[in-house]
Amino acid sequence: MHSQGQRFRSIEQTTYFLFVAKWVLIALGVGILVGSASAFFLVSLDWATRWREAHLWIIGLLPLGGLIVGLSYHYWGQDVVKGNNQLLEELHTPRQIIPLKMAPLVLFGTLVTHFFGGSAGREGTAVQMGGAIADQFTRWLRLKPRDRKILLTTGISAGFAAVFGTPLAGAVFALEVLMIGRVRYEALLPSLLTAVVADYTCHWWEVGHTHYAIPDIPAMQPTFFIWAVAAGIVFGLAALCFSVVVHYFGNVFKSTLKYPPLRPVVGGTVLAVVVYLLGTTKYIGLGVPTILAAFEGPLPFYDFALKLLLTTFTLGAGFKGGEVTPLFFIGATLGNALAYFMPLPVALLAGMGFVAVFSGATNTPIACTIMGIELFGAESGVFVAIACVTAYLFSGHSGIYSSQIVGSPKHLLFGRNEGKSLSQITLLKRRPKR
16 A cells, blocks of 8 residues: 555646646747737837827827727628637637737727827736647647646736736746636646746836835724725725626617727727817826826826716727726725725825736636735735725626636525526626516
C-alpha cells in the first residue's frame, strides 16, 4: 500500500509538471501576442485622443464615424458583433473558434469611435483582441475542448492585464467574470501566467499606464465602516443604473432602426449636438484627466451622471469600445461627489468608487478589490473591499455582460436564478405576471 501511494503521488506530481510546462509555453505565446497588440492599441488610442483634442471640429463628423463603424460590422463582422458576450458564450457552450477578424475589427471600431468623439472605453477592445488571438492556438495546437476553455480565459486575462497594467486583477477577472458567484480554479495558473507575460510585454514596448494615488487613508473605525458600506450601496446602485440604461438604449436603437449601420449614424448625430451644447469634451473619450482630477479636489456633482448618459448612449447606438474606463470615470466622480456628504477623504472615496462601480457592473468583486490594491496600494484595501463587495450585492442580478450566467445567486431568496444568464433573468422580469 505504501509503495502504491508513493507511485500515485509520483504520477500526480509528474502530471502537474507537464501541465505547468505546457501552459508556460502557451502563456508565453498568448501573452506576447496579446501584450503587443494591446500596446499598439494603447499607443494608437493615445494618438487618436490627442489628435481629436487638437482638432475639435472632427466631432462634427461623428455621424460619419458611426457610419464607418456600422458598415464595417454589418458587412464584415456580423459573426463577431456580440463582442465580449460572444467570448462568454463560447466558454459556456463552445461552438466554433472565434474568427481572428474580431481583433482588427474591434480595434478599428474603437479607434474610430474615439477619433470622432464617442464616449467609450478600452477594456472591451483589449479583451476581445485577447480572446480572438488566444483562440487561434486551439487550431494551431489542436487543443481539446477543456483546454480551449482555459485558453480563452488566458486571452481575457492577458487583454485586461495589459491594457490596465494590473496582472493580478486581470488573472482573477478572467476567472470571475465567466459565472456570477463561481470561480474556475483549474484555469488559475494559466490565467495568471499569461496576465503577467502580457503585462510585461506591454511594458517592454515602453507603453505606460496612468498612476493614481490616495495620499490620506484613515484608520478603520466604526463610523468609517458604516460610511464605507453606505458608499458601496450608492456605487452598486450606480452600476445597476449603468447596466439598465446601456441595455435600454441598445434595445431602443434596435427596435426603431432595423438597418444596423444607421444606428451609430443617428446616435453620432445626437452625440455631436450634445457635445456642442455642453461646450466641453470632458465627457467623451476615456476621460482620464477628469478621473485624475477626482482624486485631487471638488468637481461638479453631476459629472458622473453626464458620463453615464453619454457612454450608455454611445455604446447603445452601436459604437465600439469598452465600458470599464467610463465606469472608472463614473465611480471616481461619484465618489468625489459623495465627499460633500461623507466624512471620508475625497481621494479615498474616488478610489473606492473607481473600482466599486466597476465591480457592480461586471459582478467581479474579488478582481476589483485586487485591482484597487494594485492601483492604490494595500493601505486602501479594507475600504476598497467593503465598497466592492457591497456594490456587487446592490447591483443585483444585472450587469453589462448579458451572457454572464448566475452560478450562485447573490442572495438565497433569488435561488431560482441559478443557472440562468442575465439576459434570461431580464426577460423573466419583463414578462407580465398572471
